[in-house]
Amino acid sequence: MIRIGHGFDVHAFTEGRPLIIGGLTIPHEKGLAGHSDADVLLHTIADAILGALALGDIGKFFPDTDDAFKDMDSKVLLGEVVRKMNEERYEIGNVDAVIMAEAPKFRPHIDAMRESVASILKTQVSNVNIKATTTEKLGFVGRAEGITSEAVVLLTKMEEY
Ligand SMILES: Nc1ccn([C@@H]2O[C@H](COP(=O)(O)O)[C@@H](O)[C@H]2O)c(=O)n1
Ligand SMILES: C[C@@]1(CO)OP(=O)(O)OP(=O)(O)OC[C@H]1O
Numbered sequence: 129m130i131r132i133g134h135g136f137d138v139h140a141f142t143e144g145r146p147l148i149i150g151g152l153t154i155p156h157e158k159g160l161a162g163h164s165d166a167d168v169l170l171h172t173i174a175d176a177i178l179g180a181l182a183l184g185d186i187g188k189f190f191p192d193t194d195d196a197f198k199d200m201d202s203k204v205l206l207g208e209v210v211r212k213m214n215e216e217r218y219e220i221g222n223v224d225a226v227i228m229a230e231a232p233k234f235r236p237h238i239d240a241m242r243e244s245v246a247s248i249l250k251t252q253v254s255n256v257n258i259k260a261t262t263t264e265k266l267g268f269v270g271r272a273e274g275i276t277s278e279a280v281v282l283l284t285k286m287e288e289y
Contacts, residue, residue, distance in 0.1 A: 129285035130221060133180025135172040140274040149227065149234070149275070150241035150258065151203045151248060156232045160275060163192035167202035169227055169258070172277040173245065174202075174209040176223070180283045181216055206248050213283065220251040221282035226259040229275040234260035 145159025150169045160166035174186050190197045190205055197205075213219070223245070227234055234241070238258050246253040263269040269276055 131180040131218065131283045133176040133178070133281045133283070135174070135176030135179060135279045135281070136276070137168045137171040137175065138268075138274055138276040139166045139168045141272065147232070148202070150237075151244040152237060152241055154232060154234070154237055164190070164197055164200040164205065165202050168275050168277045169225060169241070169279075170202040170206045170245070170248070172225060172279045173223060173249070173281065174206045176279045176281040177209050177213050177283065180281055181213060181218065183212065203244075203248055210249055214250075214286075217286045217288075218283040219286050220249045220255055221284040222255045222257070223249065223251075223279060223281045224257045224259075225277060225279035226261060227275060227277045228261055228263055228269045230262050230265065230270055230272040234258075 139160035139162050141158040142161035143158055147154045147156040147159045148165045148167045151167065160168060171186055178185055186205065190200065241258050242253050242256045246256045268274055
């Protein structure tokens, strides 16, 4: 049994916060605004997994009106979604994600990001692909107002012994 899910998220740039993407702090002059640490990539992957399981979205489980999730580490958030996925007896088949940002350049960080995401997802690095693109200076991403990300995940049913 396999299930597919799609995730999408956007966060605006802001001064005075670190840029945290894929669980890593990426050197940049601005970070992202959010109720949590605003890790747009991990939120996207969490939403894709919840989508595949028809469980809704991250706002349902981690409302941005709840102080408990203020400045939350999104590695914990995604870890909790992975726990729900395993509870439903599913595991990651593969993930393919894209980060859309005018800057910074993510390519030097992609391998470390894949390791970080794979470890949270409890899967092999070869099951995680992360891409980056600009939007050729078009739109809010092109004006460097924020970062957006999309992902698709395939989940596979765990073998029963
Ligand atoms: N924030 C980004 C954006 C892009 N890259 C890498 O550059 C390649 C070319 O991007 P274009 O948007 O000009 O097509 C892209 O394929 C990525 O490898 C990046 O690292 N960080
Ligand atoms: C993660 C949560 C909760 O702290 O906050 P944000 O960092 O604002 O992220 P978003 O992707 O807008 O939605 C999910 C929120 O509930």
